[in-house]
Amino acid sequence: MTADAASDAAGVNGPLSFDVIVLGAGIMGSCAAHAAASRGASVLLLERFDLLHHLGSSHGESRTIRDAYAKAHYPPMVRLARRLWGDAQADAGYRVLTPSPNLCMGPRSNARLLAAVRNAGAAEVDDVGERWGGVFRVPDGWVTAVSELGGGVLNATKALAMFHTLAVKKGAVVRDNTEVVGIVKKEGEDGVRVVTSKGEEFHGAKCIVTVGAWASKLVKSVAFMELPIQPVQKTTMYWKIKPGREHELTAEAGFPTFSSYGDTFVYSTPSLEFPGLIKINDNSGSPCDPDSRDWGSGAASAAERVARWIQVFMPGHVETAGGPVIRQSCMCAMTPDKDFVIDFLGGEFGQDVVLGAGFSCHGFKMGPAVGMILAEMAIDGEARTAVEAGVELHHFKINRFEGNPAGNTNKD
Secondary structure: OOOHHHHOOOOOOOOEEEEEEEEEHHHHHHHHHHHHHHHOOEEEOOOOOOOOOOOOOOOOOOEOOOOOOOOOOOOHHHHHHHHHHHHHHHHHOOOOOOEEEEEEEEEEEEEHHHHHHHHHHOEOOOOOOHHHHHHHOOOOOEEEEEEEEEEEOOOOHHHHHHHHHHHHHHOEEEOOOOOOOEEEEOOOOOOOOEEEEEEEEEEHHHHHEEEHHHHHHHHHHHOOOOOOOEEEEEEEEEEEEOOOHHHEEEOOOOEEEEEEEEEEEEEOOEEOOOOOOOEEEEOOOEEOOOOOOOOOOOOHHHHHHHHHHHHHHHHOOOOOOOOOEEEEEEEEEEOOOOOOEEEOOOOOOOOOOEEOOOOOOOOHHHHHHHHHHHHHHHHHHHHHHHHHHOOOOHHHHHHHHHHOOOOOOOOO
């Protein structure tokens, strides 16, 4: 069924019915729709804005994939996602993931760094000063560890479009510019009804909610539940590589994704999407309302911090005069503990509504794994594939915040 047909049919003889309705066509929702449709379910994927819009968390030219995590429950999910990225690329017939090494560096006293190195199975090396054209100047006493197959760059917008296409190929109906304003349980009726701002109603045996920075607002309006998920506005920055050094910092030359665990946490991807430029960012951001952003808060101070870092660690390779050449704004939905929320909504909705939210600026890489988890929870009531892959889902429960606003903080 086409999107137009779904629109025409809705409300003519009662609400059009689907096995699974997915709200939000960012990377998580699109992967969930694809996973559910791949199981043979009838799927409706609804997006509030245009497909591939730049208003949320899934747009842009690149995202890092890495399995170096201080929290041990993430590497198994990354590895499952990496396998699923490969499956999707094979199905689509083109590539969205460019593999690379991954470099972690920081003071040996940094426990998070040491845990990330251990969980990734990375090898400590002492020749970083000579690798990649001698780009890095690392302080004495710092750990430098490389995982040769642990990094990579995902073309974000291309990846999102790929999962839209694959979901439709599997039979999903995709509709954009459709804002959902309600999820309703009808007495005597199984499943839920999804209500749009245009007054349309769709019936879903199950519903998956993946609306990104709008999660707290929607959940509060339909379930009267306060979720501690804070939208944060961040700035992505691209810096000019000094003349003659361009090739050394490319993915083609084997330059790594990297993370620096110093006073300022800095991360980067190889030069790829914009020739002659390299993306280098810190992890700062400014709280925002997703419906009334100023598109610029915190950008100047973030650029200053990253410029100072470049001047110390990469002075011979990257220009800082004049600041970053390109600045792009995006949003993240942050939980207090930076762990995801993947759970049944509960209450009157029971297991009919599954929530995926709070991906805290590090979820994109795990999109296919999260999508499979959400789809299996909706269809089967449990996420067997993830559990078999060693993914521990109890870290992502909603109830971890009950009487404990910090959630998992200090537990791991």
